[in-house]
Amino acid sequence: MWxxxxxxxxxxxxxxxxxxxxxxxxxxxxxxxxxxDHRRGLVRLAMKLxxxxxxxxxxxxxxxxxxxxxxxxxADERFGxxxxxxxxxxxxxxxxxxxxxxxxxxxxxxDDVRPDDRAQQVERLARxxxxxxxxxxxxxxxxTLRALxxxxxxxxxxxxxxxxxxxxxxxHFGRVRLAESMxxxxxxxSR
Amino acid sequence: xxxxxxxxAHLDDWLDDALGQADRDRVAAHLQDCRDCEAFFARxxxxxxxxxxxxxxxxxxxxxxxxxxxxxSSTARVLLRIAAGxxxxxxxxxxxxxYFDDSQRDAQRFVQDDFPRDSEVPTIEVSRFHSxxxxxxxxxxxxxxxxxxxxVWLYNTAERDVPLGDEEENGEKPV
Numbered sequence: 199m200w201x202x203x204x205x206x207x208x209x210x211x212x213x214x215x216x217x218x219x220x221x222x223x224x225x226x227x228x229x230x231x232x233x234x235d236h237r238r239g240l241v242r243l244a245m246k247l248x249x250x251x252x253x254x255x256x257x258x259x260x261x262x263x264x265x266x267x268x269x270x271x272x273a274d275e276r277f278g279x280x281x282x283x284x285x286x287x288x289x290x291x292x293x294x295x296x297x298x299x300x301x302x303x304x305x306x307x308x309d310d311v312r313p314d315d316r317a318q319q320v321e322r323l324a325r326x327x328x329x330x331x332x333x334x335x336x337x338x339x340x341x342t343l344r345a346l347x348x349x350x351x352x353x354x355x356x357x358x359x360x361x362x363x364x365x366x367x368x369x370h371f372g373r374v375r376l377a378e379s380m381x382x383x384x385x386x387x388s389r
Numbered sequence: 390x391x392x393x394x395x396x397x398a399h400l401d402d403w404l405d406d407a408l409g410q411a412d413r414d415r416v417a418a419h420l421q422d423c424r425d426c427e428a429f430f431a432r433x434x435x436x437x438x439x440x441x442x443x444x445x446x447x448x449x450x451x452x453x454x455x456x457x458x459x460x461x462s463s464t465a466r467v468l469l470r471i472a473a474g475x476x477x478x479x480x481x482x483x484x485x486x487x488y489f490d491d492s493q494r495d496a497q498r499f500v501q502d503d504f505p506r507d508s509e510v511p512t513i514e515v516s517r518f519h520s521x522x523x524x525x526x527x528x529x530x531x532x533x534x535x536x537x538x539x540x541v542w543l544y545n546t547a548e549r550d551v552p553l554g555d556e557e558e559n560g561e562k563p564v
Contacts (some may be wrong), residue, residue, distance in 0.1 A: 238451075245447040254451065304446035323446075326439050344405075345437060346444035370401050377432055 232272030233262065240285045246346045247289035247339075249298035249327065257288045282357045290335045298327070329379040337372035344369050392419065393426050400430065404437050 237258060244254035261284040270277055302320045330338060339358065343349045344365075355362045396419045402408045403416055420427045 242448055242451045245451040246444060249447070251450055251453060299450055301443075301446055304449050305442060306445050306449075323439055323443055326436065327443060330440075330443075341440075345440040346447065348441075348444070366401065373401070373404070373433060373436070377436055380436060381432070 232277075236272075236278060236281055237262075240281060243282065243342075243347060244285055244289050246342050247286065248292055248294065250294070250296050251299065253292065253294070253296060254289075257292060258285055260288055261285045279353075279356045283359070286339050286357065290339065301327070326376070326380060329376055332379065333372055333375055337368045337375065340365050340368035341372035341376070345373075393423060396420075396423075396426055397429065400433060403430065404433060 240258045240261065241254050244257050245251065248254055248257065261281055264284055265277070265281060270280060274280075301323055305320060305323065330341070333341065336358070340354060343354045343357065344351070349357075351362045351365055355365045358365060360368075396416055399408060399412055399416055402412070408416065416430075420430055
């Protein structure tokens with residue numbers, strides 16, 4: 199799979215039994231498959247929080263290393279939510295050292311969009327991304343999971359270890375702040 | 390809660406397409422009559438659409454194939470950082486030493502070239518004993534073996550008129 203650190207994690211690991219003692223421990227190949235399933239989703243989430251591919255990969259790697267240190271296994275039903283929560287916390291605490299990826303080449307805009315309109319859209323989305331980065335952490339995470347990851351509220355509540363109503367409140371206030379921020383910037387820009 | 394507030398309370402479910410039919414119809418009817426609420430909902434709809442576009446862009450970035458990177462072990466990284474620090478300090482030290490060395494060398498060059506250590510600052514002998522008086526001019530020979538010494542002749546009137554050739558009689562020494 200990956201040379202270097204991640205190989206050491208997948209091949210040296212001894213499968214552990216699940217906390218309930220019921221299900222059989224995963225083999226090394228099972229571990230690898232489960233990790234790969236989670237890894238893609240985690241990298242997508244990390245990208246939406248840090249906006250740099252290498253940083254996202256590093257943070258996901260770090261989360262898996264923490265899972266190994268805590269002796270968590272894919273057989274554990276808490277494994278998935280724990281991983282998402284750990285990756286989210288690592289991303290929110292991550293101090294960005296590298297510039298966010300530019301958006302222009304990654305947006306799915308129609309071919310018949312005029313260059314001026316395209317540039318305006320790119321600029322508006324870049325401002326929106328910056329405004330998301332300025333939200334309080336819980337609102338930012340809740341809104342990212344809901345609006346960008348399109349996750350259901352109960353799953354978001356499980357990841358954030360909050361009630362569904364608390365998650366809805368964070369999403370709501372995140373949307374309100376975002377709208378205020380974008381309209382403030384727009385009125386400031388038009389002066 | 391007035392009409393607009395009651396409608397705006399449905400914003401999140403409206404954005405999430407989670408409203409029941411009755412509530413959806415009620416919101417639609419209100420938005421047709423209320424420009425403020427219509428603008429409010431439109432602004433939030435636009436932001437939700439833009440957020441979905443951002444999510445799509447992030448997914449496309451994340452779908453790039455990974456180029457495996459082999460990172461050095463933690464010990465090697467620590468050693469690399471120490472080596473980088475030593476190299477930086479050495480470079481800074483060399484720059485500082487060379488700066489002060491140049492300054493001193495310039496000063497020394499000035500001293501060595503112009504005023505050799507084993508000799509004193511050259512004196513300029515202006516001897517009136519060997520001056521000649523020609524046609525209203527006094528020609529005063531000035532001797533100095535160092536070409537870099539510039540002689541500035543300050544014109545001034547003599548304080549007293551000492552006839553030429555009488556200095557020894559008057560007890561004066563050459564200047």
